[in-house]
Amino acid sequence: MDNFKKVEEINRKLNIDGVLISNGNNMRYISGFTGETGYLYISEKRHAVITDFRYTYQAEAEAKGYEIITIGSGGYNEAIGDLIKSDNISRLGFESEDMLYSKYEDLKAGLPECELVPIKDEITRLRRIKTPKELEYIKQAQSIGDKVFSEILDYIKPGVTELELAARIEYLLKIYGGERTSFPAIVASGVNSSMPHAVPTSKKIEAGDFVTMDFGCVYEGYCSDMTRTVVVGKASDKQKEIYNIVLEAQLAALDILRAGLKGKEVDKVARDIIYKAGYEGCFGHGLGHSVGLFIHENPRLSPGEEDIIEAGMTETVEPGIYVRGFGGVRIEDLVVVTENGYINYTHSDKSLIEL
Template structure:
C-alpha cells in the first residue's frame, strides 16, 4: 500500500479531514521528499508537498505523484490556508509531538476557520516495522561501520587525540559510502570513557586507556549505529573484568531478543547480569533503541518500555558499565528482530582488543 494511503486510513480513524506532517523523517517516509523545510499534506482527495523555492525542484524529483506547492510572500500559513480552504477541511491533524509551539500558534491564528487536532505520534509509528528495502539500507550502513572500525584500529596509538580519532572515523564513514554521520562520533579515552555520551576532546590517548568509540552513518537515508571499546596497551585485571561482564550481558540480551517480548524484558536480562556482578548504579541508560531514518526511534529496550518488540524492527543492544574516575565499557550491535531471534548486522570483533 502506498504510504499516503496508510496516512489516509489514520485520518479516517481519527475523524480528521486532513493531516499536516511536519516531522522531516516522516515527510521523507511518506512522500520521498528529503528537503530540510516544508510540510506534507494528505487528505482524502489529494496529497501535496508544501515547501519554499529552494526545495521546489528537489520536491518535484523526490515526491513522485505529489502535488508540489511553493509558498509565496504569505509564507506557509497562507499556502496551507489556501490548500485546506480549497479542500474544504474543517479538522486538520498536526504532529503535536514534533511541531514547535511557535509554529502551532502561527497556524492556529492563520487557520481560525479550521480546528487543529493533535495526533501525537500516529505517523511516526508507521515507521516502526521496516520493509525489506529499508532493512537492506540499514544493513549496508552498518557494514560501512564495520569497515571503519577495522581501519581505525591502525590509526589509534598513544599521543593521538580523541578529536583526531573522531575526525578520522567521520572521514572514513563518508569515504566508504555514507552520506553523512548519523550522529557526531563519540570517542572517549581513559576516565572520559566513564561518560556514556562523552564529547571528543583534545585529550591524548595514553597507554592503559580504555577507548570507547560509538559511531554510525547514513546510507540512502537510513542510519547505522555501533560501539566498540578497546584498550591501548595491556588491559589490567579490572579492565578485563568489566569488559567481560558487559560482553556477557550483551550476548545474553542478544540471545533473548525476539519478537513478542516487551522492551523492558530484554533490558532486564542484561541489567540483571551487570547488577548481580556488583555494578548496580553503573549502567544508567537503556539497553537499546530502534534505528531507522532517525538514529533514536521507538520502541526502546529499557527498564520502562512496555511496548512489544515486533518482527521487522531494528534495535541496538548496547549495555555498559561506567565507573567515575576509572573509565567505562560499552559494546553495541545493531540487529534485526525476527520471530525466532535476531539477525545481527554488526560483525566487528567483540573480544577485548589490546593495541
C-alpha cells in the same frame, strides 16, 4: 499499499479531514521528499508537498505523484490556509510531538475556523517495522561501520587525540560510502570513557586507556550505529572484569531477543547481570533503541518500555558499565528482530582487543 494511503487510513481512524506532517523523516517516508524545509499535506482530496523556492525542483523530482506547492510572500500559513479552505477542512491533524509551540500558535491564529487535532506519533509509528528494502539500506550502512572499525584500530595509539580519532572515523565513514554521519562520532578515552555520550576532546590517548568509540553513518537515508571499546596496551584485571561483564550482559540479551517480548523484558536480562556483578548505578541508560531514518527511534529496549518488539524492527543492543574516575565500557550491535531471534548486522570482533 502506498504510504500516503496509510496516512489516509489514519485520518479516517482519527476522524480528521486531513493531516499536516512536519517531521522531516516522516515526510521522506511518506512522499520521498528529502528537503530540509516544508510540510506534507494529505487529505482525501489531495496530497501535496508545501515548500519554498529553494526546494521546488527537488520536491518535483523526489515526490512523484504529489502536488508541489511553492509558498509565496504570505509564507506557509497562507499556503496552508488556502488548502484548508479549498478542501473545506474542519479538523486538521498535526504532529504534536514534532511541531514547535510557536508554529502551532501561528497556525492556530491563521486558521480560526479549523480545529487543530494533535495526532502524537501516529505517522512516526508507521516506520517501526522496516521493509526488506529499508533493512538492506541499514545493513549496508552497518557494513560500512564494520569496515571503519577494522581500519581505525591502526590509528589508535598513545599521543593521538580523541578529536583526531573522531575526525578519522567520520572521514572513513564517508570514504566507504556513507552520505554523512548518523550522529557526531563519540571517542572517549581513559576517565572520559566513564561518560556514555562524551564529546571528543583534545585529550591525548595514553597507554592503559579504555577507548570507547560509538559511531554510524547514513546510507540511502538510513542510519547505522555501533560501539566498540578497546584497551591501549595491556588491560588491567579491573578492565578485564568490567569488559567481560558487559560482554556477558550483551550476549545474554541477544540470546533472549525475539519478537513478542516487551522492550523492558530484554533490558532486564542485561541489567540484572550488571547489577548482580556489583555495578548497580553504573548502567544508567537503556539497553537499546530502534534505528531507521532517524538514529534514535522507537520502540526501545529500556526499563520502562511496555511496547512489544515485533519482527522486522531494528534494535541496538548496547549495555555498558561506567565507573566515575576510572573509565567505562560499552559494546553495541545493531540487529533486526525476527520471529525466533534476530539477525546481527554488526560483525566486528567483540573480544577484548588490546592494542
